Structures are given as C-alpha cells and as structure tokens.
Amino acid sequence: MRRRFAVAERTTAAAEGTVVVLLIGMRINRFWAVHHWLPVLVSMPRMLRELGKRPESGLLKYILLTASPRTYYVVQYWESKEKLYAYAHAPGTVHHRAWTFVNGKERAGKVRGHVGLWHEAYVVPQGNYESIYADMPAFGLAAAHGQIPLERRGRRAKDRFAYRPEQPARPEGTETTAPSAVAAGA
Numbered sequence: 001m002r003r004r005f006a007v008a009e010r011t012t013a014a015a016e017g018t019v020v021v022l023l024i025g026m027r028i029n030r031f032w033a034v035h036h037w038l039p040v041l042v043s044m045p046r047m048l049r050e051l052g053k054r055p056e057s058g059l060l061k062y063i064l065l066t067a068s069p070r071t072y073y074v075v076q077y078w079e080s081k082e083k084l085y086a087y088a089h090a091p092g093t094v095h096h097r098a099w100t101f102v103n104g105k106e107r108a109g110k111v112r113g114h115v116g117l118w119h120e121a122y123v124v125p126q127g128n129y130e131s132i133y134a135d136m137p138a139f140g141l142a143a144a145h146g147q148i149p150l151e152r153r154g155r156r157a158k159d160r161f162a163y164r165p166e167q168p169a170r171p172e173g174t175e176t177t178a179p180s181a182v183a184a185g186a
Contacts, residue, residue, distance in 0.1 A: 006135050012153045013131040014146035016165045019124045020081050025073025027116035036114035040098075044074060047094045051087065058083025061144035073118075077144030081123050130160035 024044075028037045044064075051059040058079040066072050078084045090096060105111050130153075131141050138147040153160045 006137050008135055010150040010155075011133045011136070011138075011142065011147045012150050012160060013133075013141035013144075014148045015129070015131075015141055015144070017126050018080070019122075019129055019141065019145075020078040020084060021122045021124065022076040022078060022084060022119060023073055023121075024076065024119040025067075025071060025117075027118070028070045028114075029116055030114045031070075033112075033114035036112070040115050040117065041072065043094060043098045044072075047098075048074070050094050057087050059087070061140075063140060063143075075140070077141065081121070084121065126164065127161055130157050130163075132157070132160075 026037070026040050026044075028041075030036070048059075048062060051057050060077045060079060062077070063075045064072075065075065087093065088095060088099075102117065129141070132150060133139060133142055133147065136142075153163045
C-alpha cells in the first residue's frame with residue numbers, strides 16, 4: 001500500500017481543461033432485504049477493481065464514501081465523458097452485467113424498492129472549478145490530476161477560477177499522464 005503524506009502547505013489541483021466527475025451510489029431502503037442490496041453493494045468494488053486493471057479505461061481516481069448507514073457512494077474522476085460512456089456501455093464488464101440484471105428485473109416488474117440506485121455526472125469546463133488543500137495529501141481532484149503549490153494558480157478562489165493554462169489543454173479524449181487509475185484505492 002502506498003503511503004500518502006500530508007503536504008505542509010496550501011496546494012491546489014493541477015487539473016487543466018475539462019474535468020469529468022461521476023457520483024454513483026446506492027441507498028438501502030429495507031435493511032432486512034439483504035439478498036437484494038448486498039449484491040449491489042459488492043458490485044461497486046468489483047467495478048473499481050476491473051477499472052484499476054484497465055488504466056486505458058479513463059478512470060483517474062475515486063473516493064468511497066458513506067452518507068449514512070443506508071447510503072453509500074463513490075466520487076469518480078474520469079479523463080473524459082467519452083471514456084466514461086465507453087465503460088458504461090462496454091459489453092462483458094462488471095457494470096454491463098450488473099446493469100443488465102437490474103434492467104431485467106425492472107422489465108419483469110420484479111423491482112420491489114429494497115435498494116435505490118443513483119448517479120450524477122458532471123462535465124465541468126475550465127474556469128468553473130477550483131480547489132484548495134491545506135496540509136493535506138493529494139485528495140479528490142488533486143489525487144486525480146496532480147497537486148501543485150497554491151501560488152501557481154492564485155491564493156484566492158477567484159484567481160483559481162480565472163486560471164487559464166498558457167498552452168491549450170489536451171484535446172478531449174487524448175491520453176494523459178495523470179496518476180495511475182486506482183493506485184492505492186483512492
């Protein structure tokens with residue numbers, strides 16, 4: 001396991017260009033229906049392991065979170081929306097098998113409300129995101145795109161929002177040299 005040490009300074013994410021963020025999760029509606037929600041709960045770590053073995057998939061980093069004893073979710077950072085779509089629709093993947101199963105239950109009228117599923121995807125253009133990390137190891141957007149001293153983008157949020165790279169950001173869908181897809185789990 002790779003150790004992550006706090007950086008004793010203020011930093012920001014080195015992201016440039018468009019940032020793609022996916023929030024995806026589940027909510028246990030009926031705790032007693034373990035046979036309904038447990039397969040859903042264990043499918044996400046399987047998907048993340050699969051993506052970790054395929055760096056070309058485009059997943060840069062993820063963070064596993066819980067909102068309550070009922071709600072679990074993952075924040076994912078992707079290289080592009082095209083790579084996110086490609087994984088979502090790729091036959092033979094853990095996601096495709098899980099989604100086929102869920103859709104089959106829905107079509108057969110066998111969805112009984114025991115577990116809720118949700119996702120939100122955001123494609124955020126340059127100038128519409130900023131970040132600051134104080135005495136933190138690389139986390140979230142900085143873990144996905146790299147971490148740099150705050151002064152390189154501006155000490156104030158309005159300066160970081162206004163930041164534009166000197167060179168145009170990489171075109172949509174091209175490869176990146178960002179940190180490994182799922183190194184050390186998040």
